[in-house]
Amino acid sequence: MLRTSDLLRIVILRQLRQVRIGVTASISIGIAMFIVVFVVGQKIEDRVTQDVSLIGNVTILSAEHAEYWHPGAPPQFFTKRTISRVRELPEVYSASLCMRSPHTVPMQVGDKMVYVYLLGVDAAYWDVYSLTASEGRLLTAEDEKKRSRVCVLGAQLARQIFGEGPYVGRQLTLFNDNYTVVGIAAGFMLQGREDRCYVPLSTVADRSLEENNYPNCILVRMNHLNDVEDMYEKLPDLIRAEQKAPYLRLEYPEAGITNVRRITGTVHLLLQIAIVAALGVGGFGIWQSSFASVRERTREI
Numbered sequence: 188m189l190r191t192s193d194l195l196r197i198v199i200l201r202q203l204r205q206v207r208i209g210v211t212a213s214i215s216i217g218i219a220m221f222i223v224v225f226v227v228g229q230k231i232e233d234r235v236t237q238d239v240s241l242i243g244n245v246t247i248l249s250a251e252h253a254e255y256w257h258p259g260a261p262p263q264f265f266t267k268r269t270i271s272r273v274r275e276l277p278e279v280y281s282a283s284l285c286m287r288s289p290h291t292v293p294m295q296v297g298d299k300m301v302y303v304y305l306l307g308v309d310a311a312y313w314d315v316y317s318l319t320a321s322e323g324r325l326l327t328a329e330d331e332k333k334r335s336r337v338c339v340l341g342a343q344l345a346r347q348i349f350g351e352g353p354y355v356g357r358q359l360t361l362f363n364d365n366y367t368v369v370g371i372a373a374g375f376m377l378q379g380r381e382d383r384c385y386v387p388l389s390t391v392a393d394r395s396l397e398e399n400n401y402p403n404c405i406l407v408r409m410n411h412l413n414d415v416e417d418m419y420e421k422l423p424d425l426i427r428a429e430q431k432a433p434y435l436r437l438e439y440p441e442a443g444i445t446n447v448r449r450i451t452g453t454v455h456l457l458l459q460i461a462i463v464a465a466l467g468v469g470g471f472g473i474w475q476s477s478f479a480s481v482r483e484r485t486r487e488i
Contacts, residue, residue, distance in 0.1 A: 245440045246415055247316075247407065247440075248406075248407045248440075249437065249438040250436070250437050251287040251405070251435075252264065252403045253435070263434060265284055265404075265405055266430050269429040270282060270405060280409060281408045282407045283309055283406045284309045285306065286306055286401075286403065289305055289383060290306075291304060292384075294360075296348055301344075303348075303383075305386060305391070306383050306385055307390070307391030307392065307402070308385050308388055309328070309331055309388050310331060316374065316408075318374035319372075321342065321372075321373035323369050323370030326338075326370075331389045334393055336367065337366060337367050337387070338359060338366040338386045339368070339372050340354065340359075340370075341383050342373065344384060345368070345371055354368050361386075419437060422437060
C-alpha cells in the first residue's frame with residue numbers, strides 16, 4: 188500500500204512534468220499586462236492630458252476689459268468680488284487677477300539699454316502657470332496686502348541687469364522707486380516671459396503710470412481640458428452678474444485644444460492596443476495550455 192508521502196510525491200512530479208514554462212509565462216505576463224494597462228492606463232492618459240494641456244496653455248482662459256478699442260471709454264477693472272466668485276467654481280484650479288499687458292520701462296545698464304517689462308500680478312499668478320522660484324521666493328498675498336516694493340525677476344532679465352547672481356536682496360529702481368528683488372521665477376510656462384519683472388498688483392495700482400495699471404485681466408486655469416469649453420460659455424455671464432463689463436473680451440485657445448485632443452487621442456489608441464496585446468498574450472497562453480492537455484489526453488488514450 189502506498190504511503191501518503193509517496194502518493195504526494197507522485198502527484199507533484201506528474202504535475203511538474205505537465206507544466207510548460209512558456210505557457211505559464213504567457214498567461215502570467217498577459218494577466219500582469221492587462222492589470223497594469225487597465226488600472227494605470229486611465230491615470231496615464233489623464234496625466235498626459237494635463238501635462239500637454241498645461242504646456243500648450245489650453246486650460247487657461249483669459250478674460251480682459253477691452254475698452255482700449257473704444258476711444259473715450261473710461262478705464263475698466265475687475266473687482267475682488269468678481270475674482271472671488273470665479274475661484275469658487277468647482278471647475279477652476281486657480282484664478283489670478285493681473286494687468287492685461289506689461290509696462291515697458293527703459294533702463295540704462297552700463298553702456299546698453301535694457302527694457303524691463305513690468306507686470307502687476309497677485310499671489311495666484313504662480314499657480315495658474317505652475318511657476319516656482321529658482322532663487323528666493325515668489326510674491327505672496329502679504330506683499331499685495333502691504334503694497335510692498337518688492338519684485339520677482341525672470342532669469343534672463345536678472346542676468347541683463349545684474350550679471351551673475353545671487354540676485355535676492357538687490358535693488359532695482361523703477362519709476363523713481365527702489366524695489367527689492369525677492370526671487371527669481373522659473374518654470375516651463377515662463378518661456379517667453381523671462382524678461383519680465385513681476386511686482387504686487389496693488390503696488391502698481393497705487394502709481395499713476397498709465398491706464399493699464401488697473402487689474403483689468405483675469406486668468407482662469409481649469410482642472411481639466413473638458414472644462415474649458417463650458418467655462419468659456421458661462422464665464423461672461425458670471426462676470427457680468429457681479430459687475431459691469433461692457434467691453435469684456437475672452438480668448439479661447441481653439442487651435443491648441445484641437446492639437447491637444449489629437450495627441451491625447453493617439454495616447455488613448457496606444458493604450459487600447461496595449462490592452463488588446465495583453466489579452467492576446469494571455470489568450471495564447473490559455474490556448475497553448477488547453478492544446479497541451481488535449482494532446483496529453485490523446486496520448487494516454
